[in-house]
Amino acid sequence: MNERQDVLRALAAAQWRLSLALTAAMLVVYLGFILLVAFAKPLLGTLLVPGLSLGTLLGALVIVTAWLLIWIYVRWANGHYDTTVAALKERR
């Protein structure tokens, strides 16, 4: 019984660490983008190729980052997390 509780605790801690890290990553990326918009207007207006400013590219990349972070979480949750949860449920 105690071993089972330890496994659950460890799983909860791992989930919390990953969720917190990914949440922090999203906050940093998005707020970083907003601060660039506020403080580095000329830099974001730099044209990389005709039609594409650095700002537009970074904006699109924020959306891509959101997808990427979700992909990382889902990969971990569908694998290690779900396997451990299923094992714990069986012993309930």
Add this chain to the structure above:
Amino acid sequence: MTGGLGEPNAAAIACFFLFVSTTLGITWWAARRTTSTEHFYAAGRSVTGLQNGLALAGDYMSAASFLGIAGLVSLSGFDGLIYSIGFLVGWPIVMFLIAEPLRNLGRYTFADVVAFRLRQRPVRIAAAFGTLSVVCFYLIAQMVGAGNLIRLLFGLSYETAVAIVGAVMLAYVLFGGMLATTWVQIVKAVLLMTGALLLALLVLLRFELSPLRLFAAAAERYGVAVLAPGQLVSDPWDAVSLGLALMLGTAGLPHILMRFYTVPDARTARTSVSWATGFIGAFYLLTFVLGFGAMVLVGQDAIRAADKGGNMAAPLLAEAVGGTSFLGFIAAVAFATILAVVAGLTLSGAAALSHDLWVNVVRGAHASEAEQLRVARVATVLLGILSIGLGIAFKGQNVAYMVGLAFAIAASANFPALVMSVFWRRLTTSGAQASMLVGTASALVLIYLSPTIQVGILGHATAPFPLKNPGIVTIPLAFLVGVAVSLLFPEAEAEQRFAEVESRVHLGPREG
């Protein structure tokens, strides 16, 4: 019977009637399956991950994001994109912190989760206060938007438009409950994304399918400044404050949270957020093309002439690249968009009134199934009448700030209490209650004292509170108050029962 914007448009009317008759048909089908509260609030927990992902997208992408952001981009270029991005970045937070615990701990409302190990009454009253504030402000914004849009698109009077939206929405929710609402949102999401994709393709066909050529054409006509940050973000604190409210508010919107109860388990809740984020992100990337497309192909002067705020940019673009019948299709899609969002909002408001306030506060959780279902329907009718009344009362007012306000309240009142109740062992009843009440009240007061109301609406020269969005103050404040009150007045039972929360967050309710 064919004409441009604001005139009766045969295609628009045909598309609209097709949408309404299809969705009412779905409602009739759903009504025969809606026999218990589990069906009424949660669609019998039978919705699949892909379906719920589409429905979440349909619940979330309001007319403000389709017409509003396309308009903003067409008039101010890059600055409009800041909103596109802000509306998406809340979804990863929903995924990492909210969706799975919510599904495993609650039944119908987010208050189920907060109240799980706390004393029911105080928590539910405070949660209902926050939920109903969010729902009311969001409803006003949607109903006033509906009245104005439909007047512009179809030439109907404002009051008629508001009454039609209210009546059709009421039919969906009252008879078909969550099952009908879910399918209305799915149909709307598919229509909206098909419409946006077609429109973007028609635009890009004129630019050799290259968005960069389109952006370059915009820069050539209106100056390269349209591709760079402009005046929208002048105060960095205001920008960060709005950003925080958009991001964390998404994770506290009651109508979005409620959707996670419609799926069978936490894993499906996870899948549905992946789908939703995929759809919503793709849609917001398309708004880049739609906004700049309208800027180049319609022209800023023509867009401003139709509507000062730019809301007609996407419909005008549809007319320019696809003719009157395509305009009709896009106009009907805009109408469908509003209906789906309003239905979701009403259902979540009805759940707060009946499930939280009536069943768990007034009746102390002792109400028969038949009574619960009856009260839920009465609450739905009340909210339907309220939404029509509010729509008419706020006619002609500038309500654009109300969506921002709804997000700010959701981020300050609901999000902190929800996160602390799931992840922080020492949260107490008084702590949760104080956090939700202070979050709601401080957001309301600071919005009232902000330049948006004081300068923009009341016409004063200055405002006592400098920021347009209060999020940067009220979100940390709600967390601080929750922590301080919990530490000052510990609650042994709440702490002991945390083990139960921890186990259930991960393993879900016991079966059988």
